Amino acid sequence: MSQNSLVSVLIPCYNCEEYVEEAVMSIIKQTYSNLEILVIDDGSTDNTGNILKMLAKEDPRIIYIKNEENLKLIATLNKGLNLCKGKYIARMDADDISLPTRIEKQVNFLEAHPEIGIVGTYIQIFGVRESIWKMDTKDKYIRAHLFCNSSFAHPSVMMRTSILRDNHLYYNTDYPHAEDYKLWCDIAQYTKLANIPEVLLFYRINENQVSNKYNKEQKETAQRIREEYINDFLAERNVPIRFIAQNTINDIQKLKHYIKERYILDKLLLVWYDSLENGKEIFKRLITSTDILNLGIKNTSRIFFRKVIKKR
Template identity: 50%
Template sequence: MSRHPLVSVIIPCYNGASYIRQALESISAQTYQQLEILVLDDGSTDGSYSVITECSRQDDRIKVIRHERNEKLIATLNKGIELAQGKYIARMDADDIALPDRIEKQVTFMEAHPEAGICGTFMAVFDEQGRRRKSRLPVTPGRIKAYLFTACAFFHPTVMIRREILCRWELRYEQQYYRAEDHALWLHVTERAEGANLPVVLLKYRLLADSETRQAERDREARRKVLMQIHQLALSKIGIALSPEEQLLYSCSMVRMDIELAKHKPVRELIGLYKKILTAASRSGYVNVKYLGQYLAVRFIAFLYYSGQFRKPRHLLDALRSDYFYTGVYLFIREKRAY
């Protein structure tokens, strides 16, 4: 690499004393060394600040920002963006572990692809019982843009963002999308620049019982309302606004745990809704209709199965008459085989 642009690594921390040292050591040991490491201690009460301060004495690239009181994640992340000086901003959580060449691989990609505004990676998820699994997402810009209409297309702690994109368009995390704030930001970023995921594991993601992700799963009603807003935002990019009933059906069909709420809906109603969305997508030219149709087909199969509609002859017959059924089954089988 001929040039070595500065990378600002933003690490929010709230009561992460048990893991923050390991996270910081993994960033300090990166093969790419042109870093500023912004650690924002958000009013921790468990000794996190002492651990962070000790680490900063061992690596002067670590800059400690302390909140006297807990300002919550979104405000903390936005403060990190404001303080960042790097050409690129890399995200990292206080309980995760970056593989040694994570930053180097992402900077190399971003420097070679000036059209890219954001670059994520695959990750290895592990829990407190030592169980592990590999997690991956779409890789190419077209597929990522389409996937964002159904679910988040980047693993938040793996991303590297071109800071100029955030500054030029004044893009920040928004409180109204709390616990899906990253999904909303990626929708805004990919409207203005391309996105990519490196198809290699570059981060170990620690799944804790009290993590933000687990808390969001427990508070399903609040999470559902936020996801409906996210889907409204996505669909607005193709110039379509759904009725409240349509919006609920669409959003419930995207999430396994919410399908139960829409199980009384006829399959043909979901087919009609997806067709309406794909028609608008085709008209707008904003997103690849083929890819969006594939992701909707996969969600169609999930809806058919988890709603129990496949047990009802009339609904099953409607499903069998739809291209979504055959495309969804094919893609589901192909995805399973890929693992």
């Protein structure tokens, strides 16, 4: 295994004294050792800073950075991106645990696949609930999944620094609480995407996470990202339909004339269906009524919609 390529591991930290030592130690103990570990204390008011300074004294690869005031996550991440010196940037959260071979396997993957600019991994969720999150692994399916939601577990990703630098890509402050999802959509314009089909990170779920504290704002931001990403895709294909949550059944049905890939149609349908508060009622009327569409179109629509919506 070659360790010539420097990897920058970026770990924003805020009031995480309970978990941060375990998280950083999981990076220190990686089988891949050519690392710089940037730990950014975003104005913590607990013992986080002292723990990070202690760890920095014990391992010279750790670079301790302190924000004099709480800049919040997006600004802290962007500050970190500017400071990273490695060929690759690996993300890591201060309450998660990377398995020992994570960095090694991601570096080897990117070295072997120069067309790939970002690679994530499967994750083991633990904490208030437990499960394994298995993402799509192939580029075309990852892109299709971006119509619905993030295709990566944020703290599991490793990115080519050159993709970010060459295209001036950062986390966008206009998309709070879903900034990672927006970044993946932006990166997808310039490179291929992948996930390694192996659990290489333990992802902690707790009650203080963004998805719990800012659930409503996160959903609204994610919906805006979906519609922008989908409409960019439709425009590139010269599809004369603008995708919004208020599209009618007939609007969605027309997509079949322009998009032949079933896996793409399925994702678009799921986004549209999930966007409607009365989605289940719409589907019920679609497959039972005769006053919405004529029988021929209704039967076609039944086939088109049923398998996808049954997944909900």
